[in-house]
Amino acid sequence: SQTIHQWPATLVQPVGSPLSLECTVEGTSNPNLYWYRQAAGRGLQLLFYSVGIGQISSEVPQNLSASRPQDRQFILSSKKLLLSDSGFYLCAWSTSGSFHETQYFGPGTRLLVL
Amino acid sequence: GQNIDQPTEMTATEGAIVQINCTYQTSGFNGLFWYQQHAGEAPTFLSYNVLDGLEEKGRFSSFLSRSKGYSYLLLKELQMKDSASYLCAVLDSNYQLIWGAGTKLIIKP
Numbered sequence: 001s002q003t004i005h006q007w008p009a010t011l012v013q014p015v016g017s018p019l020s021l022e023c024t025v026e027g028t029s030n031p032n033l034y035w036y037r038q039a040a041g042r043g044l045q046l047l048f049y050s051v052g053i054g055q056i057s058s059e060v061p062q063n064l065s066a067s068r069p070q071d072r073q074f075i076l077s078s079k080k081l082l083l084s085d086s087g088f089y090l091c092a093w094s095t096s097g098s099f100h101e102t103q104y105f106g107p108g109t110r111l112l113v114l
Numbered sequence: 115g116q117n118i119d120q121p122t123e124m125t126a127t128e129g130a131i132v133q134i135n136c137t138y139q140t141s142g143f144n145g146l147f148w149y150q151q152h153a154g155e156a157p158t159f160l161s162y163n164v165l166d167g168l169e170e171k172g173r174f175s176s177f178l179s180r181s182k183g184y185s186y187l188l189l190k191e192l193q194m195k196d197s198a199s200y201l202c203a204v205l206d207s208n209y210q211l212i213w214g215a216g217t218k219l220i221i222k223p
Binding site: 090105106 | 156157158203210215
């Protein structure tokens with residue numbers, strides 16, 4: 001069966017510091033991968049998605065970036081965090097080949113920028 | 115613009131039935147998803163509708179009317195563990211998932 005991991009689970013970072021969040025998927029090959037952010041009381045905001053190694057699509061202009069160095073690894077980064085970057089970051093995967101497929105979420109990383 | 119509307123919060127009694135509505139205006143339609151999200155946790159998949167009608171899955175059912183831009187999630191025989199937020203999401207013509215803000219369901223004994 002497929003599993004998706006994210007770490008760290010929680011993170012407290014000062015403004016201006018760098019960020020690296022990691023997501024890995026097991027039990028599937030060439031998945032579509034997604035990074036979302038969820039602010040309190042708000043819907044999920046798609047940040048990035050990837051259909052393959054090195055292929056990243058950005059949905060929202062911001063100070064975040066994403067990379068996919070391996071088939072089942074997706075990384076969210078920032079060089080300098082802003083207060084507005086605080087939120088719940090979720091990684092998700094779906095079966096490749098079709099965006100009709102259900103997305104399955106990792107446990108999430110709660111980020112607090114102070 | 116694209117918009118998904120759901121009630122912010124609903125309250126129901128253990129053992130009862132509750133219907134959570136979702137209306138949408140999107141550029142195209144390629145299906146509608148319902149997810150459950152317990153506080154502090156990730157969303158988990160409940161249902162997917164792409165054709166009109168009712169899909170039943172145990173205590174949960176989901177209904178879709180594409181002509182009305184409307185869906186509902188029906189929860190029967192409510193249990194305390196059903197207390198969670200329920201997220202409606204629509205796949206638009208570009209195959210992007212547009213998410214509602216979610217409905218927080220509070221179950222009282």
